[in-house]
Amino acid sequence: MSLSSSPRSSSDATAAPPFLAAYGWDGHWAAEFAPHAEQGLVPGRVVRVDRGHCDVITAEGTVRADTAFVTPHDPLRVICTGDWAAVDLHGDPRFVRSYLPRRTAFVRSTSSKRSEGQILAANVDHAIIAVSLAVELDLGRIERFLALAWESGAQPVIVLTKADLVPDATGLSYLVQDVETAAPGVQVLPVSSMSGAGMDVLAAVVASGTSVLLGVSGAGKSTLANALTGEEVMEVRAARDVDGKGRHTTTTRNLLALPGGGVLIDTPGLRGVGLWDAQTGVGQVFSEIEELSRRCRFHDCAHETEPGCAVRAAVADGSLPERRLESYRKLLRENQYIVAKTDARLRAEIRRDWRRKHAEGRAAMEAKRGRVR
CATH class of the missing domain: 2.30.30.140 (SH3 type barrels.)
Structure with a gap:
């Protein structure tokens, strides 16, 4: 929604x-x-x-x-x-x-079996997605956060926290490039609350309007909140060395006025980041795939085995990473499933499409076995 x-x-x-x-x-x-x-x-x-x-x-x-x-x-x-x-x-x-x-409203699906959305923050201008560099990057999770952020109406910004733990500038540059590939059109900002590197740029971003801090436990959100407010307003706990995970330091969503201007909403670490009717957001995250799709021979191309598929051609020539296409498909399927749980007509369309594909697959198998008359 x-x-x-x-x-x-x-x-x-x-x-x-x-x-x-x-x-x-x-x-x-x-x-x-x-x-x-x-x-x-x-x-x-x-x-x-x-x-x-x-x-x-x-x-x-x-x-x-x-x-x-x-x-x-x-x-x-x-x-x-x-x-x-x-x-x-x-x-x-x-x-x-x-x-x-x-x-604006930032909404995700709940982790319950019921089809429900949960609103996390309202009237937000910037969605600050905190990603820790103390652990291996999960680009798929970043893309998921971005889809929800774009769908909410807010402008996403990715903040790579704990940049001081990256041993050299070259390595940090490669990490930033990897995230930029997964986040076209989004500012990617490496910061360190310990050294202060990058914090002046982040402070300038959040100085106008309302920003919400998002990310998993251990991403450093509470540390960022303290650095931006200049006070120990949020309790901070160390992440585990073995996997970089942290406990939920923040247990409620809190709104804080910043001394340099702007308002910050700190949120608890999110274990699950389920999509909630976020097709437009997914399209913005994977804008290059959406653009390639317009060049496919068939308007309803599934980018699988269809002839004249511009998306598959881009994967073949290396201009589109296979990982991006798989992530795109995964998020679209998930979003379709969530929407279908509350839309009877869409459920019927999905069933018809499944039966059609099943029949086509069975016919193809029979043709291979020479049983087509």
Whole structure:
């Protein structure tokens, strides 16, 4: 499910509570909030959600509010860190009565057997994907994160953490090139929280708008958060030397205002990064394959054995790595499966396609055995 960005208003953000400007409030949000203001509600940004309550930063400071009015059955419509809320400060208890339409939303599928999406962060401008250089690069996982980031409407940025552990500049350059190949059109930034290398560039990226930190446990997200805020705001634990994995230091999603400007949402390490209706995002990650597909002889080319396949030709001449094509196919299949679980018509189409391919395969086998009459 893609929630695309709406254009930002050019209105003066000072029309809104000045204190909230540091958390991303601007003229667009002020206009959206006007009907709620008429009801005596006050605006605030959700900095943390926890068991039926959330912490909301308002012009009067941080308040604890009940979320009973914003807990629908649809998990994609529950209130989330990064939302702009309409809070009743005079109630007892205080309630979040509503939240403003989201500009963007980062959504993944849950690890449960049910077909459900989980919203991780809302109203995000930059998706900072933290990847540790202390372990072997997993380009497939990077591509998966990128698909979700592009689908959300945010601009992805890949941050290669722990760059100080790479022994030489040449080796680091090769690692950056490998990631750039898997991330066309995305900034790839090697950094070291220990030495400070690259941190000034990252600070400049996150200084405008809202950024969300994403990655697996041990990727160094909490260390990055501390370096960007200039404080020990997040607990840090060392990763295991044997495999570079870490425990979940961050257990909730927290929104932090940065001293140099901008807002940062730190998230727990993600064990699973399941796609959720992210076909457009997959297409952007593999933009070179999408472009090659337009040159195939058949518009519905599966890039397998069809004649005139431009994608297979690119693999054959070495201009397209075989790994990229396999990763593309894998993510498309996974995304189709997720969508089909909630779309009866698509399920029927998949079954028909499976029966057709099965019949063609059986006919081909019979032809080989000389049993075709």
